[in-house]
Amino acid sequence: MHDSHVRDVDPAVADALSGEVQRQQNTLAMIASENHASEAVMEAQGSALTNKYAEGYPGSRYYAGCEYADDVEELAIERAKQLWGAAHVNVQPHSGSQANMGVYLAMLDPGDKILSLDLTHGGHLSHGHPANFAGQTYEVEQYEIDPETGYVDYDGLESIADEFEPDIIVSGYSAYPREVEWERVQEIADGVDAYHLADIAHITGLVAAGVHDSPVGIADFVTGSTHKTIRAGRGGIIMCEEEYADAVDKAVFPGAQGGPLMHNIAGKAVGFKEALSAEFEAYAEQTVRNATALAERLRENGLTLVSGGTDNHLVLADLRPSHPDTTGKDVESALESAGIVMNANTVPGETRSAFDPSGIRLGTPAITTRGFDEEATREVADLVVRVVDNYDDETVVADVGERVRELCAAFPLYE
Numbered sequence: 001m002h003d004s005h006v007r008d009v010d011p012a013v014a015d016a017l018s019g020e021v022q023r024q025q026n027t028l029a030m031i032a033s034e035n036h037a038s039e040a041v042m043e044a045q046g047s048a049l050t051n052k053y054a055e056g057y058p059g060s061r062y063y064a065g066c067e068y069a070d071d072v073e074e075l076a077i078e079r080a081k082q083l084w085g086a087a088h089v090n091v092q093p094h095s096g097s098q099a100n101m102g103v104y105l106a107m108l109d110p111g112d113k114i115l116s117l118d119l120t121h122g123g124h125l126s127h128g129h130p131a132n133f134a135g136q137t138y139e140v141e142q143y144e145i146d147p148e149t150g151y152v153d154y155d156g157l158e159s160i161a162d163e164f165e166p167d168i169i170v171s172g173y174s175a176y177p178r179e180v181e182w183e184r185v186q187e188i189a190d191g192v193d194a195y196h197l198a199d200i201a202h203i204t205g206l207v208a209a210g211v212h213d214s215p216v217g218i219a220d221f222v223t224g225s226t227h228k229t230i231r232a233g234r235g236g237i238i239m240c241e242e243e244y245a246d247a248v249d250k251a252v253f254p255g256a257q258g259g260p261l262m263h264n265i266a267g268k269a270v271g272f273k274e275a276l277s278a279e280f281e282a283y284a285e286q287t288v289r290n291a292t293a294l295a296e297r298l299r300e301n302g303l304t305l306v307s308g309g310t311d312n313h314l315v316l317a318d319l320r321p322s323h324p325d326t327t328g329k330d331v332e333s334a335l336e337s338a339g340i341v342m343n344a345n346t347v348p349g350e351t352r353s354a355f356d357p358s359g360i361r362l363g364t365p366a367i368t369t370r371g372f373d374e375e376a377t378r379e380v381a382d383l384v385v386r387v388v389d390n391y392d393d394e395t396v397v398a399d400v401g402e403r404v405r406e407l408c409a410a411f412p413l414y415e
């Protein structure tokens with residue numbers, strides 16, 4: 001990892017960049033949406049394509065000099081089609097939120113109705129939170145997680161859909177540890193003549209590798225981000241049938257965005273190529289096995305998990321039953337001091353604030369990238385619980401931190 005050109009020009013930023021590499025090397029990234037991209041992906045993202053404007057789409061640009069921009073975008077699209085089996089792919093959204101915006105803009109008018117999962121139950125801002133453009137532009141109703149089971153309340157979703165008559169139903173979530181029943185949501189959407197948008201931002205890599213059921217071919221639209229479980233260049237993606245291709249492309253450009261971030265699209269192309277390999281399939285399988293091991297060990301150690309476990313890359317623990325006086329932020333902050341970086345998270349039926357909620361969310365994509373297996377992940381679970389039990393005991397936190405540093409050294413990044 002060289003930052004010599006930056007150092008020549010700007011030592012302050014160079015310090016921050018090398019500090020970040022060291023931070024990633026010496027801590028365990030367990031924020032479920034984070035991962036470590038390969039050096040090839042980062043090199044593509046840091047390439048001369050950052051200089052190029054390429055409004056339009058391959059073969060039909062508004063500016064000259066786009067032959068190499070066309071090459072990388074065509075490669076990204078072709079590889080995405082192979083990975084997810086979609087008929088049409090747009091790789092230009094700058095992020096997962098922009099991908100959702102593209103679909104809304106393509107299919108909805110302001111004031112139309114979105115039915116989506118409540119943010120505190122595991123949804124996402126761009127699914128219609130009042131503080132987000134989606135909540136401000138469209139009329140939003142929300143469904144919830146069944147408090148008894150921790151699974152999506154599909155019956156509740158169906159009755160809200162019958163009453164609300166949405167124009168689009170959004171499935172796919174940010175803090176949901178279970179397989180999503182895409183067909184069930186599609187049937188509900190069909191029953192009320194609504195579109196169905198499946199947002200697979202968190203599970204793009206798991207779906208690509210076939211370790212989570214795919215909504216492609218079921219939902220009308222599938223959106224995702226390209227840097228979480230898929231480990232490609234940072235950004236978003238939209239997939240749909242040909243009949244919606246034109247509307248989606250026009251909504252992304254010129255509707256929502258100007259020039260595409262061609263350097264990021266190059267990073268997407270490289271990451272997608274990596275994801276087409278057998279190694280990536282093994283990685284995705286291991287990510288899920290590690291999350292399962294993490295869930296089992298956290299539960300054995302007394303934590304209560306929303307839905308009781310996980311089918312995917314993340315676990316969501318509700319601290320209230322086992323640690324009623326401990327908040328998610330208490331744990332987030334103590335674990336950060338010990339070198340385990342995860343996030344406090346709301347849980348279904350949240351009784352605290354979104355800023356200091358009752359839960360913690362942990363994911364295995366990044367630690368799996370650095371080589372953790374189930375045994376190493378079980379040890380991480382033990383370390384997490386030691387800190388949860390003793391978040392205000394500096395000696396315990398320091399002791400755990402020492403072991404975390406040893407584990408980081410045993411599973412190095414960016415050698």
Ligand code: DSN
Binds near residue numbers: 032124
């Ligand atoms: N910030 C992402 C997450 O952590 O789930 C979603 O955008």
